[in-house]
Amino acid sequence: MCVCVCVCVPQAVCVLVLAVCEAYVFQAGQLSGDVEETPPQSRGQSTSTRLCVHVCVYRIRLKNCVLLSDFSGSCKGRCFELKEAEPPSCRCDNLCKTYLSCCSDFDKQCLKTAGGFECSRERCGEIRNEDYACHCSDDCLLRGDCCTNYRPLCKGENSWLEGDCEEIQSPECPVGFVRPPLIILSLDGFRASYMRKGKSVLPNIHKLRSCGTRAPHMRPMYPSKTFPNLYSLATGLYPESHGIVCNSMYDPVFKANFRLKGREKLKHRWWGGQPVSHDSAHTWVIPLERRILTTLQWLHLPDDERPYVYAVHSEQPDTYGHILGPLSNELDNTLRKIDNIIGQLMNGLKQMNLHRCVNVILVGDHGMEESHCERTEYLSSYGLDVDAITLIPGSSGRIGPKNANSPYDPKEIVANLTCKMPNQHFKPYLKQHLPKRLHYANNRRIEDVHLLMDRKWHVAMCVSLCVCVSPATCGFFGDHGFDNKISSMQTIFLGFGPGFNFKTEVPVFENIELYNVICGEKMLPEVHLLHQETLAKCIKPEVNLSSYAATINVMSCKLMKTLIFIRYVTHLAFGRPAVLFQTSYTQLCHSDYCSGFSNVINMPLWSAFTLTAQVHFSAAAESRYEASLITNTVPMYPAFKKVWSFLQRDVLRRYSLENNGINVIMGPIFDHDHDGLRDTEEMIKEHALGSIFIPTHFYSINTRRDTHILAHTYTERAATSVTHTHTQRYTYTRTHIHRESCNSREDESRWVEDLLKLHTARVRDVELLTGLDFYRSAALPYTRVLALKTRMRTFEDDV
Ligand SMILES: [Zn+2]
Numbered sequence: 001m002c003v004c005v006c007v008c009v010p011q012a013v014c015v016l017v018l019a020v021c022e023a024y025v026f027q028a029g030q031l032s033g034d035v036e037e038t039p040p041q042s043r044g045q046s047t048s049t050r051l052c053v054h055v056c057v058y059r060i061r062l063k064n065c066v067l068l069s070d071f072s073g074s075c076k077g078r079c080f081e082l083k084e085a086e087p088p089s090c091r092c093d094n095l096c097k098t099y100l101s102c103c104s105d106f107d108k109q110c111l112k113t114a115g116g117f118e119c120s121r122e123r124c125g126e127i128r129n130e131d132y133a134c135h136c137s138d139d140c141l142l143r144g145d146c147c148t149n150y151r152p153l154c155k156g157e158n159s160w161l162e163g164d165c166e167e168i169q170s171p172e173c174p175v176g177f178v179r180p181p182l183i184i185l186s187l188d189g190f191r192a193s194y195m196r197k198g199k200s201v202l203p204n205i206h207k208l209r210s211c212g213t214r215a216p217h218m219r220p221m222y223p224s225k226t227f228p229n230l231y232s233l234a235t236g237l238y239p240e241s242h243g244i245v246c247n248s249m250y251d252p253v254f255k256a257n258f259r260l261k262g263r264e265k266l267k268h269r270w271w272g273g274q275p276v277s278h279d280s281a282h283t284w285v286i287p288l289e290r291r292i293l294t295t296l297q298w299l300h301l302p303d304d305e306r307p308y309v310y311a312v313h314s315e316q317p318d319t320y321g322h323i324l325g326p327l328s329n330e331l332d333n334t335l336r337k338i339d340n341i342i343g344q345l346m347n348g349l350k351q352m353n354l355h356r357c358v359n360v361i362l363v364g365d366h367g368m369e370e371s372h373c374e375r376t377e378y379l380s381s382y383g384l385d386v387d388a389i390t391l392i393p394g395s396s397g398r399i400g401p402k403n404a405n406s407p408y409d410p411k412e413i414v415a416n417l418t419c420k421m422p423n424q425h426f427k428p429y430l431k432q433h434l435p436k437r438l439h440y441a442n443n444r445r446i447e448d449v450h451l452l453m454d455r456k457w458h459v460a461m462c463v464s465l466c467v468c469v470s471p472a473t474c475g476f477f478g479d480h481g482f483d484n485k486i487s488s489m490q491t492i493f494l495g496f497g498p499g500f501n502f503k504t505e506v507p508v509f510e511n512i513e514l515y516n517v518i519c520g521e522k523m524l525p526e527v528h529l530l531h532q533e534t535l536a537k538c539i540k541p542e543v544n545l546s547s548y549a550a551t552i553n554v555m556s557c558k559l560m561k562t563l564i565f566i567r568y569v570t571h572l573a574f575g576r577p578a579v580l581f582q583t584s585y586t587q588l589c590h591s592d593y594c595s596g597f598s599n600v601i602n603m604p605l606w607s608a609f610t611l612t613a614q615v616h617f618s619a620a621a622e623s624r625y626e627a628s629l630i631t632n633t634v635p636m637y638p639a640f641k642k643v644w645s646f647l648q649r650d651v652l653r654r655y656s657l658e659n660n661g662i663n664v665i666m667g668p669i670f671d672h673d674h675d676g677l678r679d680t681e682e683m684i685k686e687h688a689l690g691s692i693f694i695p696t697h698f699y700s701i702n703t704r705r706d707t708h709i710l711a712h713t714y715t716e717r718a719a720t721s722v723t724h725t726h727t728q729r730y731t732y733t734r735t736h737i738h739r740e741s742c743n744s745r746e747d748e749s750r751w752v753e754d755l756l757k758l759h760t761a762r763v764r765d766v767e768l769l770t771g772l773d774f775y776r777s778a779a780l781p782y783t784r785v786l787a788l789k790t791r792m793r794t795f796e797d798d799v
Pocket residue numbers: 052189226318319322480
């Protein structure tokens with residue numbers, strides 16, 4: 001699934017990525033249909049309630065397995081060579097550890113640590129010692145293997161950090177650099193709020209952030225775990241589309257388990273996107289400093305051998321975030337260390353005169369939340385037949401059958417887990433009923449039953465785990481994987497270098513959109529990181545026009561025409577939604593609303609109306625709200641109607657008062673196959689009850705009329721939190737209404753709004769689900785339109 005911005009970017013050519021730790025291939029594509037047969041494995045339970053194992057993802061062109069290698073060769077002079085040796089030779093590239101095919105002296109030759117990774121005063125001008133990790137001898141500049149602080153320390157030059165924050169208008173590269181290289185440094189579990197620690201803890205990151213382009217924070221994909229998110233960064237796809245739906249998963253077709261530990265994950269069949277490459281993932285064994293040094297070494301290669309993109313992954317601060325918890329002050333030591341290594345990178349670049357040439361992206365995969373064993377829900381206390389099911393436990397819960405023969409009725413399991421305890425810390429869902437914004441349904445590796453956990457809470461089976469997770473032996477104070485809109489799950493994005501704007505803040509965005517930045521021609525983030533000319537090409541042609549124009553023309557009365565025009569301007573304040581698929585519909589404008597009425601499914605595709613702040617709360621006003629309800633023409637279940645009426649009568653009225661009037665567009669959604677995309681009319685008819693077409697969801701897009709203020713949404717943190725109130729969007733699931741809210745027997749004011757907030761979505765999500773295109777008013781600059789379409793109001797406290 002792709003956001004609009006994908007469409008207008010020229011097809012990416014950034015193909016091969018090599019990194020010391022982590023390498024991605026940046027290619028879009030579909031999930032591989034490639035199915036291999038392997039012996040069935042029993043499906044065990046993961047114990048991810050405990051510490052994550054920290055792993056790097058590799059995606060690089062590799063030939064087949066190299067287990068037949070002869071390991072007796074040497075890595076002398078071959079360390080981190082860019083081509084892996086063909087069997088039977090042993091390997092010295094950065095993936096040889098993963099494939100257990102390194103030469104026997106790889107560690108000795110390539111992972112030297114002697115002397116440390118920095119020069120000290122005593123070492124300046126030393127006699128070259130080949131056993132050292134990096135050098136401080138007088139010939140190191142010439143040989144390109146100095147420690148990164150050689151020049152500042154031994155030559156008295158300014159370090160990168162001491163230099164001014166300068167605008168880099170265009171790349172200033174040494175001879176031989178045709179294209180500015182790009183270094184992507186991903187920091188595992190870097191919660192966005194860590195940035196508040198400021199210069200004293202994070203001086204280098206702070207400088208990169210303030211001198212380059214930054215987002216207040218970046219939203220990970222759900223589940224907010226490492227593997228799904230690193231791979232979303234690399235492919236620009238949702239986890240349900242690229243196939244890495246969590247760190248552990250079972251594939252019912254492969255009949256195999258993917259886990260952080262074990263070799264199954266090395267098989268390329270798991271990894272969606274371009275299936276031409278062989279993928280692997282492995283536990284990190286090489287120190288981050290070594291990875292930085294190796295990146296710098298590769299930058300010394302001649303232009304025709306040198307890679308263009310370098311991706312380096314740091315497993316910190318995640319590991320210590322888990323152990324200490326995200327709010328622990330002790331975490332500052334880890335953060336200082338990471339910052340210092342980033343300083344090494346920048347000094348190393350400066351030493352090579354590349355600091356005004358290379359583009360650097362610093363990005364996190366997810367945040368970190370406080371978490372502890374004491375806050376665990378145990379499924380065994382819910383009266384389930386725990387012998388028949390399997391649970392992937394932790395910060396999200398997925399329940400599948402124990403094995404192919406186990407009785408497994410997803411609806412029954414959900415019913416048995418719904419509103420059972422007074423203070424239940426999860427909501428059970430059939431995956432197709434999860435909030436649409438999570439995009440977590442359309443993959444066979446996602447089990448039918450999903451438990452959306454409250455922040456800070458875990459779920460476990462408690463057959464044997466109860467004993468080992470007593471508070472005294474818990475072993476962790478932090479975790480992630482929760483709902484990706486939660487503040488603590490947010491992570492960082494910053495870009496620095498000639499491709500990025502100087503001292504600029506862009507709005508919050510989702511990590512799948514970063515793919516466009518990396519693969520786009522320019523890395524100049526303006527709203528969603530595209531520049532104006534490209535944006536102009538984004539506006540999609542309307543596939544079919546309604547019969548509106550015809551209606552206007554047959555009216556002879558001028559006054560009538562004027563009246564309709566006024567209604568049009570009032571209710572369609574941001575332009576008429578365009579229908580991007582072939583159908584037949586009629587546009588109607590009443591005094592209370594305008595709508596696009598489908599002649600195929602006999603209901604409005606959209607209804608639009610504007611609410612002013614000067615609403616008098618009289619009976620007349622009530623009737624106006626009733627009149628604008630689309631429920632008269634669209635079938636809704638009674639329980640859902642309760643929610644929708646409350647939205648219109650209460651919630652929208654309040655937003656209108658708070659925001660000096662709002663524009664509202666509502667309509668039905670049909671997504672029976674829960675792929676996040678509009679069903680075709682044939683599919684809609686298949687699911688109809690006789691002549692009645694029943695939507696799976698409804699949407700309401702609520703926009704503040706005052707777009708002038710919207711233009712300021714991405715200037716300051718404080719402003720951002722205020723202006724978030726200007727656009728509110730929801731999609732809302734129909735089927736589960738009474739079940740999702742355990743207090744739904746009470747007055748609507750006690751539960752409906754929370755439910756709506758849970759089902760908030762991006763306008764872009766609604767567009768994909770309806771085939772409509774919103775905000776087409778010519779008065780809006782397209783950058784602002786993109787901001788409106790891709791922003792999601794999270795209803796969370798400030799990050
Ligand atoms: Zn982790």
